[in-house]
Amino acid sequence: MSRIDCDDFRKFIDPYLDGEFDAGERAAFDAHLAACSDCRCHYEQKAWFINAVRPCLRRPEPMPEAAHQRLHARLRTAQQPERRRRLVRRLAPVPMLAAAGAVLLFVTPLTGFAPAVVEDAVDQHCQKMPVEVPTDEANQADEWFSGKVPFSMDTPRFRDDRAMLLGGRLSHVRNGERNRRAAYLVYGVGEHKVSVLVFDGRELGLSERGELRHVKGHPVRVHGARGYRVALYQRGQLAYAVTSDLPEPEMLKLIGTSL
Numbered sequence: 001m002s003r004i005d006c007d008d009f010r011k012f013i014d015p016y017l018d019g020e021f022d023a024g025e026r027a028a029f030d031a032h033l034a035a036c037s038d039c040r041c042h043y044e045q046k047a048w049f050i051n052a053v054r055p056c057l058r059r060p061e062p063m064p065e066a067a068h069q070r071l072h073a074r075l076r077t078a079q080q081p082e083r084r085r086r087l088v089r090r091l092a093p094v095p096m097l098a099a100a101g102a103v104l105l106f107v108t109p110l111t112g113f114a115p116a117v118v119e120d121a122v123d124q125h126c127q128k129m130p131v132e133v134p135t136d137e138a139n140q141a142d143e144w145f146s147g148k149v150p151f152s153m154d155t156p157r158f159r160d161d162r163a164m165l166l167g168g169r170l171s172h173v174r175n176g177e178r179n180r181r182a183a184y185l186v187y188g189v190g191e192h193k194v195s196v197l198v199f200d201g202r203e204l205g206l207s208e209r210g211e212l213r214h215v216k217g218h219p220v221r222v223h224g225a226r227g228y229r230v231a232l233y234q235r236g237q238l239a240y241a242v243t244s245d246l247p248e249p250e251m252l253k254l255i256g257t258s259l
């Protein structure tokens, strides 16, 4: 295999990522990767899934075949050249935006200190704990949490082509002295990991802290903590803490698709 094209690259990306090639094959793939920005974008997205998301999916039961097929269909959709170019254009300014955001966070005094729930949200976002319910179906997640959390679960349904539910597990958030049961969900959004903690928001004083934004008329409080953003909002009696390294406008837009 001296030269490969894009089709070969996509077809054999898994063994390439898993390091199953001999030196000659590897060199041909490396050369294509260096020369082809489309395949590089695809490779980076795939590598993100493997490094950041696959550990979350390690679990006793294998992923159901239907979910597998949906995941692969989703990955295939994400590989179409037009979408990829749009994705590249969208992502290009991100490092600058992120840097600007970091500076802003540094010079803008935060309203009060980060509440415990923000700390908990970032802690859980950074952990590579396996999910207990691997699913890409919000309904299945709702069912699984039913009876395990002391509230009627409503898993966010992000209506965004790049967003995909990967699974959930039981969790908790601190509120004053008390620990509350919470549902933890993880999503892949493009190449970003997005975590959502869902818990009973009644009697929780979320209103005073963070930067106040409005998404489709809903108040959302945005906190910065350890390089991540945590957006807190309430729907009915449920509170949601969404954590990611997405730029704030993208994060608020994503949240808006579920409201």
Ligand SMILES: [Zn+2]
Binding pocket: 005, 006, 009, 032, 036, 038, 039
């Ligand atoms: Zn290519």
